[in-house]
Amino acid sequence: MTDTTIPPVRTGGSALAAAQSPAANKFYFIAWRWHFYAGLYVIPFLIMLATTGLVMLWISWMAGVGAERMAVQPGGVALSASTLQMAAEAAIPGGRAIQYVEPLAADRVAVFSVATEAGNTGVALSPYTGEVLHTFPWRAGAYDLANKIHGTLLLGAFGDRLIEIAASLGLVMVASGVYLHWPRRGASWRNALVPRLSARGRTFWKSLHGVVGFWVSLMLIVFLISGLSWAGIWGEKIVQAWSTFPAEKWDSVPLSDDVHAGMNHGAAKEVPWGLEQTPMPASGSLKGTAAIEGTVDIDSVADFARSLGFVGRFQVNLPKGDAGVWTISHDSMSNDGPDPAADRTIHIDRFTGNVLADVRYADYSPYAKAMAWGIAFHEGDLGVWNFVLNTVFCLSVIGVAVSGLVMWWRRRPSGAGRLAAPPRPEDVPFWKGAAALVVVLGIAFPLAGATIVAVLLLDATLLRLLPGLRRALA
Incomplete structure (x- = not known):
């Protein structure tokens, strides 16, 4: 994003003179240089993130993750979950069901994840006949790639x-871009908010880049922050660790060595963000609140889940080992329902049928609620x-990135043999705010700081010792 009142020119000479002029806004050129150099690293990642995000958005909306949007003809009473599990x-010869996904609606399939030594396979069935309609690699389709x-x-x-470095530096690029594009010296807000479609050449690209970037800047910050909250350093080590649901609230329920993130499948995030690092409870005690009487199996657990009145589907994870628990989950990030405030994760002792833990949206920390x-x-x-807005946003981010590249290409001096970065002003004053x-x-x-x-x-150091390299990067 660039300002409309101090236009750099292609030759570089006038821009350099403006940067060195006592009357020039030297802060503008400082911000421009940071914007340019941050963009060198960030732009390829922004294009990748927007493109893959767009692919995932459309796959999820049109076909769903896996096969859960496959349609069936409703007919009679649905079969029990155990009958569907056997089918x-x-x-899948030698397979063992590890997860059940309740149909999204009466005319949609039921889905199981079946594990074998070769990996997990998804099985989509008619909930009315038990007919297997489709099998597919679990969490290994185009969406997951x-x-x-x-x-x-x-x-x-x-x-x-x-990617974490790119997202962190992306915040620098957004801040500097907004500063550059902000109207100054009596410039019109209309030119800041509406692209000059009648302009030609680099002026057109500059207007388009600045206006679109200005409009998407706030939403881009939201996306960068929410994405960084998943990242390995700032996300996992800092904000997620501070915002994780404390298992101590479960009234002395025995805990296992596993954490909730163990229910994820590879890169797929199926567990609420605020629970990933929380230890799982363990079966085998008399703790908890009575919930299921009699036999504790997939039928009684599924019936109990249905009695809770979820709007949308729910998922059931089967116990892993003797200390494993039955887990019922319903959360918006797994596409179970459209309301994040309806998130709920319930763990049930596999022997007693007691509810060992019941975590709802109200139990999340403030940051986990925001996430x-x-x-x-x-x-x-x-x-x-949300689907339409995100589609427009992803296309806009790609457009801003591409227009920035076009602007640089049209501005750079012909045959210069260097990056043609924005000129560095002489006698730079100390910019306290920046x-x-x-x-x-x-x-x-931390990675942005490093x-x-x-x-x-x-x-x-190095660039001062290698003037040739310094000139190439100038």
């Missing part, structure tokens, strides 16, 4: 760190308006 396991690229670039923890809404909004799960912002961002987001320090050290 699903029979379809896009999700892995979106979160790790298929590079594991290393890719996660690269429940933020993730649902991020994924486009709050309704048609310095404070960089310090705050560096402390709040990257900024590394760049400053590189500029002060």
Whole structure:
């Protein structure tokens, strides 16, 4: 995003003169340089994140994650969950059901995740006849591939760190971009808010870049912060660790060595954000609140879940081992329902049928509540308006990134053999506000701080010793 009142020119000479002029807004050129250099790293990631996000959004909306949107013809009384489980396991030789997904509606399939030594397979069945309608690799489709690229670039923890740096520096780019585009010296707000479609050449691209970037800046901050809250350093080590639901609230219920994140499948996040690091309760005691009388099996657990009146579907995770628990979950981030305030996770002792833990939205920490809404909004799960808004947003982010590249390409001097960065003003005054912002961002987001320090050290040492490299990056 760039300002409309101090237009740099393609040759670079006039822009350099403006940067060195006593009357020039030197802060403008400082912000422009930070915006430019942050963009060098951030823009490829923004394009990747917006593109994969758009793919996931449309797959989830049109087909659903897995096969849960497959339609069936309702007919009579639905079969019991145990009957459907037997049919699903029979379809996968040597398989054992580990998760059940209640149909989204009366005319939708029931789904099981069936585990074998070769991996997990999804089985979609008619809830009325038990006919197996579709089998598919569980959490290994096009949606999940896009999700892995979106979160790790298929590079594991290393890719996660690269994306976390990009998202952190993205906040710097948004702040500097808003500053650059903000009307000054009597400039019209109309030009700041409405692109000059009649303009030609670089002026058109500059207007489009600035206006669209200005409009999406607030939403981009929301997406960057909610995405960073999943990241391995700022997310997992800081805000998630501070915001995790305390298992101590479960009134001396025995705990296992597993945490809730163990119910996720690879990159797929199926557990509410505020519970991922919370230890799981363990079966085998007399603790808890009486809930299920008689036999505790998938039928009684599913019936108990239905009695709770969820709006939408629910999911049941079967116990793992003798100390494992039955887990009923309903949350918006897993597309179970459209209301994050209806989130609920219930753990049931596999022997006594007692409820060992019942965590609702009201039990979340303030940041976990914000994340429940933020993730649902991020994924486009709050309704048609959210789907449309996110589609426009992703396309806008791609447009802003591409227009920034076009602007740079048209501005750079022909045959310069260098990046043609914005000119650095002489006698730069100390900018307290910008310095404070960089310090705050560096402390709040450790990888961004480490990257900024590394760049400053590189500029002060290596680039001074290698003038050729310094000229190429100028």
